[in-house]
Amino acid sequence: xxxxxxxxxxxxxxxxxxxxxxxxxxxxxxxxxxxxxxxxxxxxxxxxxxxxxxxxxxxxxxxxxxxxxxxxxxxxxxxxxxxxxxxxxxxxxxxxxxxxxxxxxxxxxxxxxxxxx
Numbered sequence: 001x002x003x004x005x006x007x008x009x010x011x012x013x014x015x016x017x018x019x020x021x022x023x024x025x026x027x028x029x030x031x032x033x034x035x036x037x038x039x040x041x042x043x044x045x046x047x048x049x050x051x052x053x054x055x056x057x058x059x060x061x062x063x064x065x066x067x068x069x070x071x072x073x074x075x076x077x078x079x080x081x082x083x084x085x086x087x088x089x090x091x092x093x094x095x096x097x098x099x100x101x102x103x104x105x106x107x108x109x110x111x112x113x114x115x116x117x
Contacts, residue, residue: 062088
């Protein structure tokens with residue numbers, strides 16, 4: 001009976017605690033490259049708005065990615081694709097990506113960074 005109760009304690013767990021301000025969490029290398037690409041192109045604001053609007057759907061998105069995987073692997077390398085699909089299963093991944101984009105953008109705006117106008 002004790003074993004069953006112990007297993008049921010985690011049956012409805014929803015994952016780690018929400019991100020706290022300033023908490024550092026390692027992102028997969030591909031998501032880091034995405035964040036840097038967004039900031040390098042000056043698209044922080046539209047990217048953050050788009051990501052924030054789809055955060056509630058990230059798990060669904062990962063499942064769709066798995067569903068279309070057979071079609072994608074016919075035309076593309078699947079390593080990065082599978083890495084993103086796996087990362088999207090964690091509900092905090094997109095929040096982490098948004099935080100990383102904001103950190104990189106703030107770093108570009110610091111005095112002496114060469115991007116001041």
